[in-house]
Amino acid sequence: MNYQVFVGDIMKLTFLGTGGGRFTTISQKRMTGGFRIDEFAGKNIHVDPGPGALVRSHEFGLDPKDLNVLFISHAHTDHYNDGEILIESMTQGMTKKRGLVIGSKTVFERYKQWGPCISKYHKTKPDLFMLFRDQTLKFDGFIIKGTRTSHGDPTGVGFQLKSKDLTVSYTSDTGYFPDLHRYHEGADILIASVLRPGKKSIKCHMSTDDFKSLVSEVKPKIAIMTHFGLKMIQSIPEQEAKKIETQTGVVTLAASDGMTINVPDKDPSNFKVEQLKKK
Numbered sequence: 001m002n003y004q005v006f007v008g009d010i011m012k013l014t015f016l017g018t019g020g021g022r023f024t025t026i027s028q029k030r031m032t033g034g035f036r037i038d039e040f041a042g043k044n045i046h047v048d049p050g051p052g053a054l055v056r057s058h059e060f061g062l063d064p065k066d067l068n069v070l071f072i073s074h075a076h077t078d079h080y081n082d083g084e085i086l087i088e089s090m091t092q093g094m095t096k097k098r099g100l101v102i103g104s105k106t107v108f109e110r111y112k113q114w115g116p117c118i119s120k121y122h123k124t125k126p127d128l129f130m131l132f133r134d135q136t137l138k139f140d141g142f143i144i145k146g147t148r149t150s151h152g153d154p155t156g157v158g159f160q161l162k163s164k165d166l167t168v169s170y171t172s173d174t175g176y177f178p179d180l181h182r183y184h185e186g187a188d189i190l191i192a193s194v195l196r197p198g199k200k201s202i203k204c205h206m207s208t209d210d211f212k213s214l215v216s217e218v219k220p221k222i223a224i225m226t227h228f229g230l231k232m233i234q235s236i237p238e239q240e241a242k243k244i245e246t247q248t249g250v251v252t253l254a255a256s257d258g259m260t261i262n263v264p265d266k267d268p269s270n271f272k273v274e275q276l277k278k279k
């Protein structure tokens with residue numbers, strides 16, 4: 001297996017899945033492996049490893065042993081399913097004390113009917129950090145701040161990552177609420193779970209119209225939609241993204257399985273998009 005080596009980019013995003021919700025996940029109409037943020041302040045981060053995260057990493061040429069950080073936003077299977085095997089990858093088969101797992105309370109502990117998502121055994125080798133909204137963790141070369149969600153798992157958390165060069169925000173699964181933009185202010189790149197098309201909001205998830213409101217409030221340099229439910233897939237996410245771009249003036253992309261976005265310098269508008277082929 002030949003793995004990708006990144007040279008010269010200050011960040012590379014790779015979508016190992018753009019499906020979300022139970023029915024897209026069960027049917028695998030879109031993949032559900034979450035996404036990787038590579039070379040962010042020199043670190044490789046896997047975000048929300050749903051079913052297939054390990055397999056899709058290999059298929060798209062990313063080495064799961066190269067991970068430094070695993071982020072799991074909440075205790076729904078489309079976000080945590082492959083978490084334990086990625087911990088095994090990050091710790092070289094649980095032989096080394098290595099890596100950091102950041103997640104909601106329910107990733108590490110039981111809370112009401114939620115979690116834990118990882119076993120005691122899998123907690124023994126990596127460093128662990130339970131992230132709450134508004135809480136900040138300084139890590140080698142970057143800062144991560146927990147952002148609020150309004151979702152089924154009450155401990156669910158998104159993030160804002162800041163390095164000296166770039167700020168990347170991820171809403172995770174959340175319904176739209178009037179304060180949401182405050183958590184993502186200052187994002188150069190805003191990644192969001194947008195489950196439904198048009199106005200079709202459901203409790204605890206954003207629709208295209210909700211995301212349009214958030215994009216116009218945050219005004220990132222690039223907005224990226226992912227985590228599509230079946231209705232969104234039928235509506236063609238690229239067309240939904242185009243509507244947001246036309247109405248807000250912000251470059252808006254609908255992620256696709258295997259899409260990579262390379263940011264070569266401090267100006268994210270110089271990004272390059274590439275579609276990886278499965279190996």
Ligand SMILES: [Zn+2]
Pocket residue numbers: 020021076078079173227
């Ligand atoms: Zn989800």
Ligand SMILES: [Zn+2]
Pocket residue numbers: 074076151152173
């Ligand atoms: Zn969820």
